Amino acid sequence: MLPAVVKLCCGISYPHLRSMTGKQDDAQPVALNHTVKKKKKKKKPKQRDMKPSPTKDQLFSSYVQQGQDAMQKALDMLSKTEGWKTEITEVIFNGVEICSKVMAGTRKVFRLQVVLDADVDELYDILFVRVEEMHQWNPSIQQVKILQRVGPETIITHEVSAGTAGNLIGQRDFLSVRHSCRQRSCAYLGGAAIQLESLPPQTGFVRAEDGPTCIIIEALDEDSSRSRFTWLLNMDVKGWLPTSLVNQALPRAQLDFTRHLRRRLETLHRPPVSA
Numbered sequence: 001m002l003p004a005v006v007k008l009c010c011g012i013s014y015p016h017l018r019s020m021t022g023k024q025d026d027a028q029p030v031a032l033n034h035t036v037k038k039k040k041k042k043k044k045p046k047q048r049d050m051k052p053s054p055t056k057d058q059l060f061s062s063y064v065q066q067g068q069d070a071m072q073k074a075l076d077m078l079s080k081t082e083g084w085k086t087e088i089t090e091v092i093f094n095g096v097e098i099c100s101k102v103m104a105g106t107r108k109v110f111r112l113q114v115v116l117d118a119d120v121d122e123l124y125d126i127l128f129v130r131v132e133e134m135h136q137w138n139p140s141i142q143q144v145k146i147l148q149r150v151g152p153e154t155i156i157t158h159e160v161s162a163g164t165a166g167n168l169i170g171q172r173d174f175l176s177v178r179h180s181c182r183q184r185s186c187a188y189l190g191g192a193a194i195q196l197e198s199l200p201p202q203t204g205f206v207r208a209e210d211g212p213t214c215i216i217i218e219a220l221d222e223d224s225s226r227s228r229f230t231w232l233l234n235m236d237v238k239g240w241l242p243t244s245l246v247n248q249a250l251p252r253a254q255l256d257f258t259r260h261l262r263r264r265l266e267t268l269h270r271p272p273v274s275a
Ligand SMILES: CC(C)CCC[C@@H](C)[C@H]1CC[C@H]2[C@@H]3CC=C4C[C@@H](O)CC[C@]4(C)[C@H]3CC[C@]12C
Pocket: 127, 128, 131, 140, 141, 144, 159, 160, 161, 167, 169, 170, 172, 174, 178, 189, 191, 208, 210, 215, 237, 249, 250, 253, 254, 257
């Protein structure tokens, strides 16, 4: 059985994890200051005002729905070809291309495209199946934790970015629904921020929002051992930061991610050193 408060290495606690599974949690609220508030007598809600809490099945299908919707929204953004402006073309890193587009409102989204030396299966495995191992090869990430496996294609994750020197923005945490769709010669990884009563923003952490976002991994027609990787980064980093700084940091973060992913692939493909 899970303890009432699950503490993880990065210092974030998951006090009500069990409530996600529909079970009652018995975690005690923590007093944040020393003033003790008198409890107000709550009026008993009338029978007709009480909403039945969703069943586990209803909750799960709503997560799947949110994941699918996010993926669809992100794919729609990618499919509209007009209005994209080239941000970075890194020839040195074998043709990483980043474009940006200002969406309705003011938010800039970024689209990274690159060809990677890995087949769709391998990338799907690294990026979705083994998502919790991401911090092992990507120093920009402190932790990715699967809070709930909603089904084979949908997970609820909590991610914590690393507040490293290269990261101009500082540490953030994210709560997301991640949905994948695996097809014969391509895979889609969609995601969006969600809110859970069981894991509200924690003191000391700025909760950012990732999504609607999508990664598309497609096998190259001419060589299925290589894949075209397209990533729409659509992030609200929250906090009070100048837009110009955010818009510089985001494509950088994408570039860093790709660099680390390439290094990971190289390590995996390197033949074992014989004695
Ligand atoms: C700029 C600052 C705030 C953030 C820097 C780190 C960013 C780039 C990190 C933090 C969490 C990361 C995400 C964590 C989990 C997943 C799910 C996986 O299936 C695809 C990659 C994806 C979507 C990661 C993409 C990169 C990511 C968004």
